[in-house]
Structures are given as structure tokens and as C-alpha cells.
Amino acid sequence: MLVVLNTLLGAFGGAVAWMFIEWRLQKRPSLLGIVSGAVAGMVGITPACGYVGPVGAICVGILTAPCCMAFVTLIKHRLNLDDAFDVFAIHGIGGIVGGLLTPIFALTALGGSGFVAGRVMGEQLLINAGVIVFSILFSAITSWMALKLTGVLCNGLRVDREDEFDGLDLTTHGEVGYRNSNV
Numbered sequence: 359m360l361v362v363l364n365t366l367l368g369a370f371g372g373a374v375a376w377m378f379i380e381w382r383l384q385k386r387p388s389l390l391g392i393v394s395g396a397v398a399g400m401v402g403i404t405p406a407c408g409y410v411g412p413v414g415a416i417c418v419g420i421l422t423a424p425c426c427m428a429f430v431t432l433i434k435h436r437l438n439l440d441d442a443f444d445v446f447a448i449h450g451i452g453g454i455v456g457g458l459l460t461p462i463f464a465l466t467a468l469g470g471s472g473f474v475a476g477r478v479m480g481e482q483l484l485i486n487a488g489v490i491v492f493s494i495l496f497s498a499i500t501s502w503m504a505l506k507l508t509g510v511l512c513n514g515l516r517v518d519r520e521d522e523f524d525g526l527d528l529t530t531h532g533e534v535g536y537r538n539s540n541v
Contacts, residue, residue, distance in 0.1 A: 360407075360408070360412075361407045361408050363412060363415070364403055364406070364407040364408075364410060364411075364412060364414075364415035365400055365403055365404070365407050365415075367403070367412050367415040367416045367419065368399040368400055368402060368403025368404075368406075368407065368415045368416070368418055368419040368422075369396040369397070369399045369400045369403075369419060370396070370399065370416060370419060371399050371403075371415065371416040371417065371418065371419025371420040371422075371423070372395040372396050372397070372398045372399020372400065372402065372419035372420070372422055372423035372426075373392045373393070373395040373396040373399060373419075373423075374395070374419075374420070375395055375399075375419065375420040375421075375423040375424055376391050376392060376394060376395025376396075376398065376423040376424075376426075376427055377391060377392050377395060379423075379424055379427060380427075391427075394423075394426070394427075394430070394444065394448060395419075395423040395426075395427070397448055397449075397452075398419075398422050398423045398425075398426035398427070398448050398451075398452045399418070399419030399420075399422055399423055399452075400419075401422070401426075401448060401449050401452030401453055401456060402418050402419055402421070402422025402423075402426075402452045402453070402455055402456035402459065403415050403418045403419055403422075403456060404453070404456060405453065405456050405457045405460050405486075406418055406456055406459060406460035406463060406464065408471075409460060409463075409464040409470055409471050410460070410463040410464055410468075410469065410470045410471075411463075411468070411469025411470055412469070413468070413469055414463030414464075414468055414469055414470055415463075417459075417463060418456055418459050418460075418463055421455065421459060422452050422455045422456055422459070425451055425452070425455045426444075426447055426448045426451050426452050426455075429446075429447040429451045430444050430447040430448070433447075434447055453490075454490055454494075457486050457487075457489070457490050458483065458486060458487065458490070460482075460486060461473070461479050461482040461483045461486055462479065462483075464479075464482070465479060517529070517530065
């Protein structure tokens with residue numbers, strides 16, 4: 359039951375944090391921002407939801423959302439990443455931040471369940487960081503292999519510029535995706 363509650367509280371913390379930051383920076387919150395914050399909070403609390411208390415879950419959401427928001431608004435554009443739905447910015451960064459925050463909020467002094475017999479926070483933090491690095495490397499290598507294989511099997515990964523301009527619904531599938539009554 360605690361896992362479900364913590365998941366909801368992490369989402370709450372993320373939604374509220376994103377909303378207030380957007381409100382401060384852009385003078386108004388947006389529904390997309392609040393939803394993005396909720397998802398960021400849920401992703402951030404996922405590795406921790408069984409080990410932290412309810413207040414820790416809210417804190418993880420509050421701390422994860424600004425990191426994801428910074429990646430969405432600053433880093434993604436600087437790196438010119440093609441991430442239309444901010445999948446990596448929210449799920450990737452949120453998972454990394456949540457994984458690193460787990461040992462901190464798992465402390466019994468903060469309402470968490472503590473660590474495996476004899477382990478201390480610093481040791482657990484190093485273990486979590488190692489698992490995160492392994493996950494990043496594994497995902498990068500297998501994604502690269504899948505892209506290379508797809509490129510070979512499908513004669514490239516991109517469609518022609520003209521097909522992209524005309525729309526893939528029509529050029530690839532022979533269907534009209536949207537009908538514009540004004541045309």
C-alpha cells in the first residue's frame with residue numbers, strides 16, 4: 359500500500375514543483391507543465407517508492423521535476439536533441455535523479471526503511487550510481503545496435519525530405535491522416 363501512496367505523492371510533488379517554477383519563470387503555469395511534472399515525479403519516485411516514507415516521496419518528486427524541466431528547457435535545445443515528447447528528458451533524467459535520491463530518503467531519520475544490513479548511505483549511493491551508469495551504457499549500446507540493424511534492413515533510417523514534407527500518412531501509408539475542411 360505504501361508503494362501506491364508514494365507513487366501518487368511523488369507525482370504530486372513533481373506536479374507542484376513544475377507548476378511553481380513555470381509560474382515564476384513564465385508568469386503562468388501550463389497544463390502540459392503540470393502533467394510533465396507529475397510524470398517526472400512518478401518516474402523519480404519509482405526506484406524509491408518501497409524504501410522511503412510519504413514525506414520522502416513528495417521530496418523526491420519536488421527535487422526530480424526541476425531537473426527534468428532544466429533538461430527540457432535548456433539542455434535539450436543546446437544539444438539539438440530530437441526528442442519531441444521529452445521522453446529522455448523526463449524518463450531518463452527523472453530515473454537518474456530518482457535513483458540517486460533513493461539512498462538519501464531511505465534513511466530511517468527521514469522516514470525511510472533504511473539499508474541492507476550494515477550498509478551506509480554513501481555505500482548505497484555508490485551502488486546506485488554504478489547501476490545507473492551500467493543502465494545508461496547498456497541502453498546506449500543496444501539502442502545503437504538496433505538502429506544500425508534497422509538502418510541496414512530498412513535501407514536507411516530517414517525518409518526523403520519531400521516525403522516528410524508531404525506527410526508520412528500519405529507518402530508511406532497511402533492514407534490521409536487529417537482532413538482540412540478549409541482547403
